[in-house]
Amino acid sequence: MPNPSPSPSPPPVDRDEPLRRDVRLLGDLLGRVLVEQGGPELLEVEERLRLLNRRLRADPDGPGVAELEREVDDIVAALDVSSETGVIRAFSIYFQLVNAAEQHHRVRRRRARDEEREREGRAQPESLAAAIAGMVRDGVDGDRVQRVLDRMGVELVATAHPTEITRQNVLDKHILVDRCLDELESSRSPRERREIHERLLEAITILWQTDAMRAEKPRVIDEVRRVLFFFEHILVDAAVSVHEEFAHLLAEAYPGVRLPPVVLSFGSWAGGDQDGNPDCTPDLIPAALARHRDAAVRSLRERVRALAAELAISQRMVGVSDDLLASIDADAARMPGVAPTIAARNPGEPYRRKLSFVWERLDPAGELPYDDPAQMLADLDVVHRSLVEHRGERIARRGLTRLRRQVEMFGFHMARLDVRQHSSRMREAADALAGPREAMTPAAAEVVATFARLREAIATHGPRAAGTVIVSFTHEAEDLLAPLALARDAGLVRDLPGGGIASDVDLVPLFETLDDLRRAPAMVRTLLGTPGYRRNVEARGDRQIVMVGYSDSNKDGGYLGANWELFLAQERIADACRLDGVDLTLFHGRGGTASRGGGSTYAAVLGGPAGTLDGRIRITEQGESLSFKYGLPPVAERNLDSVLSAVLERTLQEDAGAGYSGRKNVWDEAAAEMAEASTAAYRRLVYEDPGFIPYFAEASPIRELSLLTIGSRPTRRPGGDGDDPSGLRVEDLRAIPWVFAWTQNRHLLPSWYGVGTALEGFTSRYRGGLAVLREMYADWPWWRALVDTCHMTVGKADMRVAGLYARLVRDDVLRDRMFGTVTAEYRRAADGLLAVVDRERLLDDKPFLQTSIRLRNPYVDPLHAIQVRLLRQIRDERDPAARAALEHPLLLTISGIAAGLRNTG
Numbered sequence: 001m002p003n004p005s006p007s008p009s010p011p012p013v014d015r016d017e018p019l020r021r022d023v024r025l026l027g028d029l030l031g032r033v034l035v036e037q038g039g040p041e042l043l044e045v046e047e048r049l050r051l052l053n054r055r056l057r058a059d060p061d062g063p064g065v066a067e068l069e070r071e072v073d074d075i076v077a078a079l080d081v082s083s084e085t086g087v088i089r090a091f092s093i094y095f096q097l098v099n100a101a102e103q104h105h106r107v108r109r110r111r112a113r114d115e116e117r118e119r120e121g122r123a124q125p126e127s128l129a130a131a132i133a134g135m136v137r138d139g140v141d142g143d144r145v146q147r148v149l150d151r152m153g154v155e156l157v158a159t160a161h162p163t164e165i166t167r168q169n170v171l172d173k174h175i176l177v178d179r180c181l182d183e184l185e186s187s188r189s190p191r192e193r194r195e196i197h198e199r200l201l202e203a204i205t206i207l208w209q210t211d212a213m214r215a216e217k218p219r220v221i222d223e224v225r226r227v228l229f230f231f232e233h234i235l236v237d238a239a240v241s242v243h244e245e246f247a248h249l250l251a252e253a254y255p256g257v258r259l260p261p262v263v264l265s266f267g268s269w270a271g272g273d274q275d276g277n278p279d280c281t282p283d284l285i286p287a288a289l290a291r292h293r294d295a296a297v298r299s300l301r302e303r304v305r306a307l308a309a310e311l312a313i314s315q316r317m318v319g320v321s322d323d324l325l326a327s328i329d330a331d332a333a334r335m336p337g338v339a340p341t342i343a344a345r346n347p348g349e350p351y352r353r354k355l356s357f358v359w360e361r362l363d364p365a366g367e368l369p370y371d372d373p374a375q376m377l378a379d380l381d382v383v384h385r386s387l388v389e390h391r392g393e394r395i396a397r398r399g400l401t402r403l404r405r406q407v408e409m410f411g412f413h414m415a416r417l418d419v420r421q422h423s424s425r426m427r428e429a430a431d432a433l434a435g436p437r438e439a440m441t442p443a444a445a446e447v448v449a450t451f452a453r454l455r456e457a458i459a460t461h462g463p464r465a466a467g468t469v470i471v472s473f474t475h476e477a478e479d480l481l482a483p484l485a486l487a488r489d490a491g492l493v494r495d496l497p498g499g500g501i502a503s504d505v506d507l508v509p510l511f512e513t514l515d516d517l518r519r520a521p522a523m524v525r526t527l528l529g530t531p532g533y534r535r536n537v538e539a540r541g542d543r544q545i546v547m548v549g550y551s552d553s554n555k556d557g558g559y560l561g562a563n564w565e566l567f568l569a570q571e572r573i574a575d576a577c578r579l580d581g582v583d584l585t586l587f588h589g590r591g592g593t594a595s596r597g598g599g600s601t602y603a604a605v606l607g608g609p610a611g612t613l614d615g616r617i618r619i620t621e622q623g624e625s626l627s628f629k630y631g632l633p634p635v636a637e638r639n640l641d642s643v644l645s646a647v648l649e650r651t652l653q654e655d656a657g658a659g660y661s662g663r664k665n666v667w668d669e670a671a672a673e674m675a676e677a678s679t680a681a682y683r684r685l686v687y688e689d690p691g692f693i694p695y696f697a698e699a700s701p702i703r704e705l706s707l708l709t710i711g712s713r714p715t716r717r718p719g720g721d722g723d724d725p726s727g728l729r730v731e732d733l734r735a736i737p738w739v740f741a742w743t744q745n746r747h748l749l750p751s752w753y754g755v756g757t758a759l760e761g762f763t764s765r766y767r768g769g770l771a772v773l774r775e776m777y778a779d780w781p782w783w784r785a786l787v788d789t790c791h792m793t794v795g796k797a798d799m800r801v802a803g804l805y806a807r808l809v810r811d812d813v814l815r816d817r818m819f820g821t822v823t824a825e826y827r828r829a830a831d832g833l834l835a836v837v838d839r840e841r842l843l844d845d846k847p848f849l850q851t852s853i854r855l856r857n858p859y860v861d862p863l864h865a866i867q868v869r870l871l872r873q874i875r876d877e878r879d880p881a882a883r884a885a886l887e888h889p890l891l892l893t894i895s896g897i898a899a900g901l902r903n904t905g
Helices: 017-038 040-058 065-077 081-120 128-137 142-150 168-185 190-209 220-253 284-310 322-334 339-345 350-361 373-389 393-410 423-432 442-461 478-490 514-528 531-539 551-557 559-579 601-606 624-630 633-656 665-688 692-699 735-744 755-765 769-779 781-796 799-806 812-837 847-876 880-901
Strands: 153-158 264-268 416-422 466-472 493-495 501-503 506-511 543-549 583-589 616-621
Touching: 017 040, 017 081, 017 190, 040 065, 040 081, 040 847, 065 847, 081 168, 081 190, 081 633, 081 847, 081 880, 128 220, 128 633, 142 633, 153 416, 153 633, 168 190, 220 264, 220 284, 220 393, 220 624, 220 633, 264 393, 284 350, 284 393, 284 416, 284 442, 322 339, 322 350, 322 373, 339 350, 350 373, 373 393, 416 423, 416 442, 423 442, 423 466, 423 478, 442 466, 442 478, 466 478, 466 543, 478 493, 478 506, 478 531, 501 531, 506 514, 506 583, 514 531, 514 543, 514 551, 514 559, 543 551, 543 559, 551 559, 551 665, 551 735, 559 583, 559 665, 559 755, 559 781, 601 633, 601 781, 616 624, 624 633, 665 692, 665 755, 665 769, 665 812, 692 799, 692 812, 735 880, 755 769, 755 812, 769 781, 769 812, 781 812, 781 847, 799 812, 799 847, 847 880
Parallel strands: 153 264, 153 616, 264 416, 416 466, 466 506, 506 543, 543 583, 583 616
Antiparallel strands: 493 501
């Protein structure tokens, strides 16, 4: 018999087909809404622009490009303001829907991968499961694990920086879209699917009828409320779930090891970030913390009520402990106003009665409110012991344990409120303490009042609620001695009988410029050698927090130079603290974009300098990062799990290496040489070329960003130039609008400029230079993270679109020279990065991102074309009324492009 022909191999699984299916569905539904709300003409124009730009993207160097570009320009030029606004909003809402679909797909892919790995006995990479499995595989013993866990502390700090352009009610609709897509995953009847489609149509219609831009800038208290939204709706449950999984994994792998109650905590700057924000006043400290407490207590009461409903355990069916009954009697005696109602509502159900009293005690205006979380934990322990003693251990392990973890992690304060102020303001106020209070300037009096409000806040809400004071633009030791004097004046630092001091405040220097980063180690040594300051550090448990800023250092010296100086500063600061016997916590001021420290947090932690972590880290989460990383519960859990695993892995690596990195001297020499070359190239353009500022002012929407209502802070530091481009100084710009403007015009210049010159110079100067760079990429996590993040940004930049913005520059000679300089450096960066990662095309190693950018570009491109036209019109318009009419559609393009690129600042 002839051998049967081999059966054909099954076609490869297209894991992204469900995403394309969701996008098609949402696009079709959006098309229906566009016709209903704006008429068929709107949909027709939107489709013509999309198809034309798709053809442009398909052959960007083809012979018909100029004709296609003219056709796009003609369509855009023919739009009146109303039609223009409709087209902008159509593309913008499309991106919002695509973003929601991609977030949903991330969760779907994660679930599918988890199922595959569970069947195969593998763990999700960059996760606690993978980290602990690796520890077991490497023979790490339980005592060593326990020592790491006992000093482990990860704190994520939500900032008030206005990098999130999407309004909160719009974010709510994104969550609804995710929920509907999730329901469509399961098999449903035609009637149920129609109902889900109707809900999606309703949500899209509301998005259409909602102004994407706020009518006015948010107040600081609105920023507080927005941050708390993520805590109440997502982060509390996500953090408790991750802690629970951490404990479960440890119990399986290391039965004798105990996970401390709090290895993950949270902070916030909203309401306390006074640096450069005249609207963030001292009185906002108690107002913000009152909101924190309300949110924390409200969340706890909801969980207590739900738990009480579950524990309908009858005393006739199972016994309870004498301690529980005595506790209930004591509550009834001390709370006679509510005791009869509770007794009548829950006869014979002691657990419900006890939890009802707990619920009442969580009312700050009740008969017997808790003084602090410890009292609530004591009550929960009574319930727990009774359940365990009477065969209810499984019951205690679930809801009651989760409630207890929430109290331990979030207390009654939800998140620690930081206070931040500029060093010059601190010193002015400290100097004023020597004179009469009535002679103080208003600025000095405000800083003094801040410390007084801080003292009152700690007395009211407890030491976990506040007490971190960050001094931005720290230049010298006196910048920290000033807030120490202010803290002592306010009673935050107090002498104790018999010597010694008590302190309620951590003083945190923030090093931001390249010069300050270079001086930081010596300054830290000076501070720790100053007796008064050293005593405060001792009073805080011999602990010192030092913050390093990624934004201004990048603005100062470019991407590669800033990252190298940050790396060196962290190493040397850690050495200074270690020599003085002080436990250092580095606080990383990371933003969402590469030029502000963005990129994978996991990779950044693993790539940090050896000996600088030791289990402790603080990291800012800014703007759109909150929505992207914590907008959905499964995504939030994944990100929290990932950062904890990184800290755990890296700390064990540091222990194993005794603080030594194992990197080669030649790598340091290469990095230093390239950093110097990169910084020189960057500064030649940004600070030394007289044509740079005029080019930047005209080829980007930097001046128009001041119209945005996305945050309470001004876009420029005091002393800015208004609208006069000749007076614009890079030094005066805040890092966020600086980055935002370069993102809008697709240059993304701060994230890569200078890197190409550095790579090209190094590889041409040394015959073995490329081999060394590839070796660094393979074996040095810091260099790999730096290269990958820069590669990603270069992949998002687009010189064809950037050229459209360059045409806004009126001086032809200036435009051609500057844009030629930028595009030449871009090509050097792209070529150099591809050589290091050994790839043919940009983002070949990140296919999902590569596909996402390719699919989004035809939809983003029309917004760029419209924005360029609006910028030209608004700058030429002299009639104030006509100019004002153009502002709203212009701002809508800014919002739409930000949504399309998923990046602001």
